[in-house]
Amino acid sequence: MEYRLQTPITKEQLSLLRAGDRVLLSGTVYTARDAAHKRLMELLDAGQPLPFPLEGSVIYYVGPTPEQPGQVIGSAGPTTSGRMDAFSPRLLDLGQSVMIGKGGRSAAVVDAIRRNGAVYLAAMGGAGALMGACVEALEVLCWEDLGCEAVRRLQVRDMPLTVAIDSTGESIYDSGPAAYLNSLKDK
Amino acid sequence: MKTIHADQIRDLVAELCIRANRELPEDIVRAMTGAAGSEPWPLAKETLSVLCANLDAAREKALPICQDTGLACVFAELGQDVHVEGNFQEAIQEGVRRGYREGYLRKSVVGDPLRRVNTEDNTPAAITVEFVPGDALKLTVVPKGFGSENMSRLAMLKPADGVEGVKKFIIDTVAAAGANPCPPIVVGVGIGGTFDKVAALAKHALLRPIDQTNPDPYYAALEAELLEEINRLGIGPQGFGGRTTALGLCIETMPTHVAGLPVAVNISCHVTRRASGEL
Numbered sequence: 001m002e003y004r005l006q007t008p009i010t011k012e013q014l015s016l017l018r019a020g021d022r023v024l025l026s027g028t029v030y031t032a033r034d035a036a037h038k039r040l041m042e043l044l045d046a047g048q049p050l051p052f053p054l055e056g057s058v059i060y061y062v063g064p065t066p067e068q069p070g071q072v073i074g075s076a077g078p079t080t081s082g083r084m085d086a087f088s089p090r091l092l093d094l095g096q097s098v099m100i101g102k103g104g105r106s107a108a109v110v111d112a113i114r115r116n117g118a119v120y121l122a123a124m125g126g127a128g129a130l131m132g133a134c135v136e137a138l139e140v141l142c143w144e145d146l147g148c149e150a151v152r153r154l155q156v157r158d159m160p161l162t163v164a165i166d167s168t169g170e171s172i173y174d175s176g177p178a179a180y181l182n183s184l185k186d187k
Numbered sequence: 188m189k190t191i192h193a194d195q196i197r198d199l200v201a202e203l204c205i206r207a208n209r210e211l212p213e214d215i216v217r218a219m220t221g222a223a224g225s226e227p228w229p230l231a232k233e234t235l236s237v238l239c240a241n242l243d244a245a246r247e248k249a250l251p252i253c254q255d256t257g258l259a260c261v262f263a264e265l266g267q268d269v270h271v272e273g274n275f276q277e278a279i280q281e282g283v284r285r286g287y288r289e290g291y292l293r294k295s296v297v298g299d300p301l302r303r304v305n306t307e308d309n310t311p312a313a314i315t316v317e318f319v320p321g322d323a324l325k326l327t328v329v330p331k332g333f334g335s336e337n338m339s340r341l342a343m344l345k346p347a348d349g350v351e352g353v354k355k356f357i358i359d360t361v362a363a364a365g366a367n368p369c370p371p372i373v374v375g376v377g378i379g380g381t382f383d384k385v386a387a388l389a390k391h392a393l394l395r396p397i398d399q400t401n402p403d404p405y406y407a408a409l410e411a412e413l414l415e416e417i418n419r420l421g422i423g424p425q426g427f428g429g430r431t432t433a434l435g436l437c438i439e440t441m442p443t444h445v446a447g448l449p450v451a452v453n454i455s456c457h458v459t460r461r462a463s464g465e466l
Contacts, residue, residue: 020230035303047385063295064293065251065254066293068291076248076254077253077254079255102366102369103334103426104366125334125369126241126457126458128245128252129244129248130240133244145305148254148305150296160440162425162427173426177421177423177426177427180423183228
């Protein structure tokens with residue numbers, strides 16, 4: 001199935017998605033990766049407000065290349081999500097509903113996805129030039145000292161994504177290879 | 188004796204950093220388009236064609252292929268009859284600094300592994316110098332992304348583990364990496380030497396065009412066997428399932444101690460970059 005989703009996205013909309021479905025996402029997406037996640041945790045520990053509202057938020061694990069004159073963003077493909085596994089359950093429990101990255105997630109993240117009716121979407125790893133073309137506007141929200149890891153607010157249009165782990169906890173990284181290997185047995 | 192000025196080295200390194208990040212080597216492009224043609228699993232075939240379209244987009248728009256423009260690994264083959272006027276290492280660092288700035292490449296290096304402050308110019312590069320006969324200087328820039336670097340592993344096996352132990356370690360490493368290193372991957376394998384040398388061998392193996400086999404028929408056969416076995420794992424492009432898990436596998440070896448069998452696996456993603464030039 002292919003779905004067009006526009007932020008804000010409801011939990012009902014997310015519940016329809018199944019691992020392997022295609023999504024074209026439009027709207028507001030926040031960027032955060034390793035160092036920014038660490039700082040988000042520090043703010044939460046200190047009881048201070050976060051740079052963007054977590055409720056219903058979409059976080060893209062990306063550190064783009066610098067934009068050239070006349071460009072909104074440079075290359076902007078996903079980074080490996082597993083490095084955010086230590087942080088994601090807490091953010092999902094506090095309202096984040098969509099994660100965008102690449103690669104598998106820990107059992108704790110899958111549990112948090114199920115518990116909160118969240119989803120994990122995969123962007124095309126290593127396709128930075130194509131992914132960057134979906135970004136229509138960019139604003140650095142905070143932590144400019146982190147360079148490529150600063151938190152940015154992106155406006156995206158028709159960002160092509162694949163449902164990697166759906167709200168029931170099913171993962172394309174398990175079901176995809178299994179389906180391919182099964183197809184070999186039938187021959 | 189030939190004199191090469193530091194400025195020439197700086198300018199060449201800067202150009203190679205930019206070129207490597209925008210255009211893949213011909214052997215990798217051929218392997219990608221070949222795999223997109225022959226991949227039997229529909230989703231995998233479609234994924235490969237998107238990745239090929241990304242290569243075209245990067246070339247046409249002069250954009251980096253991937254946003255992880257890597258830590259710059261610079262390999263120098265320095266002719267012993269070359270005299271370098273100026274500071275050789277600093278010329279390479281300055282070339283990386285310029286290339287990453289002028290090419291709008293991402294600055295992905297922190298100056299200290301634990302205190303983690305970005306150096307903001309992508310230096311220092313990781314420089315490897317090899318002395319060779321002659322009066323030329325060949326420079327190769329390999330921007331190494333860390334999604335794949337992080338999935339690399341090293342083991343000090345026992346001699347009794349033999350070739351079967353080596354095969355198992357390589358296959359287990361690729362299977363454990365799964366979707367993380369952005370498959371289809373290129374696998375660099377080092378066997379032998381010492382703890383430090385084996386890792387360098389594995390990295391060096393990634394410099395060899397993947398359509399060139401090891402000159403030793405024994406290792407050429409082992410490369411073919413391992414590649415076939417990896418492509419039976421089912422991981423597929425992006426880890427979504429399919430045949431094409433690896434595009435190539437290269438093995439480099441060196442003599443080792445009677446008591447040891449070191450093996451290292453350096454994984455590289457489908458954006459396996461290298462650009463070379465000679466002075």
